[in-house]
Amino acid sequence: MCGILGLMANSMVNQAVYDALTVQQHRGQDAAGMMTWDEGRFLLRKSNGLVRDVFHTRHMTRLKGHLGIGHVRYPTAGSASEAESQPFYVNSPYGIALVHNGNLTNSDQLVEELFNADLRHINTSSDSEVLLNVFAHELGKQGHHLGAEDIFDAVRRVHRRCRGGYAAVSIINGKGLVAFRDPYGIRPVVFGKRDTAEGPEYMIASESVALDVAGFEMIRDLAPGEALYIDLDRNLHTQRCAEQTRLAPCIFEYVYLSRPDSILDGANVYATRMRMGQKLAEKVHRDWPDNDIDVVIPIPDTSRTAALEMALHLDVPYREGFMKNRYIGRTFIMPGQTQRKKSVRQKLNAIDIEFNGKNVLLVDDSIVRGTTCNEIIQMAREAGAKNVYFASAAPAVRYPNVYGIDMPVAMELIAYDRSVDEVCQLIGADRLIYQDLDDLKAAVSEVNPALTEFDCSVFDGRYITGDIDPDYLARLELARSDDAKQQSSGEHALVDLHNDVEEVE
Ligand SMILES: O=P(O)(O)OC[C@H]1O[C@H](OP(=O)(O)OP(=O)(O)O)[C@H](O)[C@@H]1O
Ligand SMILES: NC(=O)CC[C@H](N)C(=O)O
Numbered sequence: 001m002c003g004i005l006g007l008m009a010n011s012m013v014n015q016a017v018y019d020a021l022t023v024q025q026h027r028g029q030d031a032a033g034m035m036t037w038d039e040g041r042f043l044l045r046k047s048n049g050l051v052r053d054v055f056h057t058r059h060m061t062r063l064k065g066h067l068g069i070g071h072v073r074y075p076t077a078g079s080a081s082e083a084e085s086q087p088f089y090v091n092s093p094y095g096i097a098l099v100h101n102g103n104l105t106n107s108d109q110l111v112e113e114l115f116n117a118d119l120r121h122i123n124t125s126s127d128s129e130v131l132l133n134v135f136a137h138e139l140g141k142q143g144h145h146l147g148a149e150d151i152f153d154a155v156r157r158v159h160r161r162c163r164g165g166y167a168a169v170s171i172i173n174g175k176g177l178v179a180f181r182d183p184y185g186i187r188p189v190v191f192g193k194r195d196t197a198e199g200p201e202y203m204i205a206s207e208s209v210a211l212d213v214a215g216f217e218m219i220r221d222l223a224p225g226e227a228l229y230i231d232l233d234r235n236l237h238t239q240r241c242a243e244q245t246r247l248a249p250c251i252f253e254y255v256y257l258s259r260p261d262s263i264l265d266g267a268n269v270y271a272t273r274m275r276m277g278q279k280l281a282e283k284v285h286r287d288w289p290d291n292d293i294d295v296v297i298p299i300p301d302t303s304r305t306a307a308l309e310m311a312l313h314l315d316v317p318y319r320e321g322f323m324k325n326r327y328i329g330r331t332f333i334m335p336g337q338t339q340r341k342k343s344v345r346q347k348l349n350a351i352d353i354e355f356n357g358k359n360v361l362l363v364d365d366s367i368v369r370g371t372t373c374n375e376i377i378q379m380a381r382e383a384g385a386k387n388v389y390f391a392s393a394a395p396a397v398r399y400p401n402v403y404g405i406d407m408p409v410a411m412e413l414i415a416y417d418r419s420v421d422e423v424c425q426l427i428g429a430d431r432l433i434y435q436d437l438d439d440l441k442a443a444v445s446e447v448n449p450a451l452t453e454f455d456c457s458v459f460d461g462r463y464i465t466g467d468i469d470p471d472y473l474a475r476l477e478l479a480r481s482d483d484a485k486q487q488s489s490g491e492h493a494l495v496d497l498h499n500d501v502e503e504v505e
């Protein structure tokens with residue numbers, strides 16, 4: 001779940017792309033990048049780090065042009081090398097740049113096809129470089145006078161060849177801005193417009209919050225399998241390019257990934273999280289009517305919305321018993337377990353008076369590896385809690401994700417092959433309550449009744465694309481377990497092939 005962005009404006013886009021990336025920073029903290037197009041020339045700055053660390057004034061002043069794309073990265077494939085940060089660029093045909101959110105599940109096969117049949121070389125282990133090259137190859141078949149129909153034809157063939165989750169934005173040199181979304185709409189992408197005296201401006205983003213902050217009026221989400229092309233004269237063209245489409249967005253976007261002030265596929269994320277809290281309270285009433293909960297305490301940040309609503313429906317006080325260090329980012333998307341574990345303690349600190357002698361119900365949005373709840377429950381006990389109960393606004397996460405969330409290994413998930421009681425014991429809680437999957441789905445569907453299907457694979461092991469076999473999962477595990485990442489972390493290329501805007505010290 002990276003953050004992607006595209007902007008076509010009437011003035012320099014660099015600052016607006018930067019700002020829009022910062023409001024999508026929660027989708028990726030490892031690397032950031034921006035590529036602008038200045039009348040026939042691409043300019044690139046990308047590097048590992050947060051947006052504020054990657055772009056300095058000397059980069060910004062050189063990122064000229066009225067057209068740009070940007071990316072914040074949370075890797076799900078390849079390495080953490082700077083060369084695999086995005087955008088990616090290929091010079092043929094035309095000159096194309098691309099940013100991608102998601103994960104291709106047939107990337108290995110595509111690399112072979114690209115080399116053997118399309119005569120294209122992939123220089124990194126990133127699936128996003130693969131996606132760009134497939135798109136480029138298909139565009140190359142269209143001849144010189146590339147129009148909207150030709151671009152849509154090329155995207156149609158991208159859908160035929162690529163599997164998995166993908167939302168992408170691309171600049172084609174001399175042609176304009178293109179965006180497309182996979183046939184199930186697994187990863188989100190929205191677009192909006194801003195009218196100016198010089199004509200309309202367009203923004204494409206992973207989340208609507210980017211449009212809000214930049215003053216763009218949201219037009220809509222890109223539909224599954226749909227492509228969008230904005231030519232240099234600011235004409236907007238759209239077309240459904242995938243043959244079979246079915247809207248089944250990733251439900252984890254609503255649980256954790258997206259900002260609550262975003263609206264994804266017509267569902268206000270904040271409203272869905274409120275309903276998650278309400279339904280969790282109903283479950284407690286149902287299964288534990290004689291509970292002795294004294295206080296509900298959220299685990300900041302993401303669980304706050306659900307916890308507040310849960311407290312309201314349980315009719316017990318809601319208290320902010322953990323204070324969050326605002327300078328520490330999201331721990332779940334940090335790259336290694338040691339760093340994640342250390343960061344929970346640096347990030348959260350208990351206020352003893354909210355715990356002392358009380359039966360506390362701690363609420364989190366989800367339990368994935370169990371890093372957060374393990375530490376937090378211990379902290380609650382150290383702060384004097386009598387009993388520590390734990391509730392998760394999402395069901396137990398038991399299966400790997402293959403569509404753009406870096407949870408590649410079942411064994412690393414605390415609930416894998418364990419009953420609720422076993423997890424409860426392992427995390428050291430006095431009672432553990434998980435949301436039921438049907439309630440989670442209802443929490444989103446009730447906000448937008450048009451949303452009837454989701455990818456819930458991390459909860460039920462059913463992969464919406466229907467083509468994930470145990471062999472693929474085994475290969476993924478081998479390549480991307482914490483151990484594998486640890487071993488390859490020293491191998492990150494120190495000498496890269498990517499085009500950086502020259503450093504001027
Ligand atoms: O069981 P785990 O592996 O610890 O993963 C789940 C936790 O990680 C996330 O928090 P995170 O700190 O990433 O972000 P937040 O501040 O948005 O809650 C999530 O909100 C849970 O608290
Ligand atoms: N989380 C994502 O969307 C990752 C995009 C891409 N697979 C990468 O690893 O860079």
Ligand SMILES: [Mg+2]
Pocket residue numbers: 299300301302303364365372
């Ligand atoms: Mg959290």
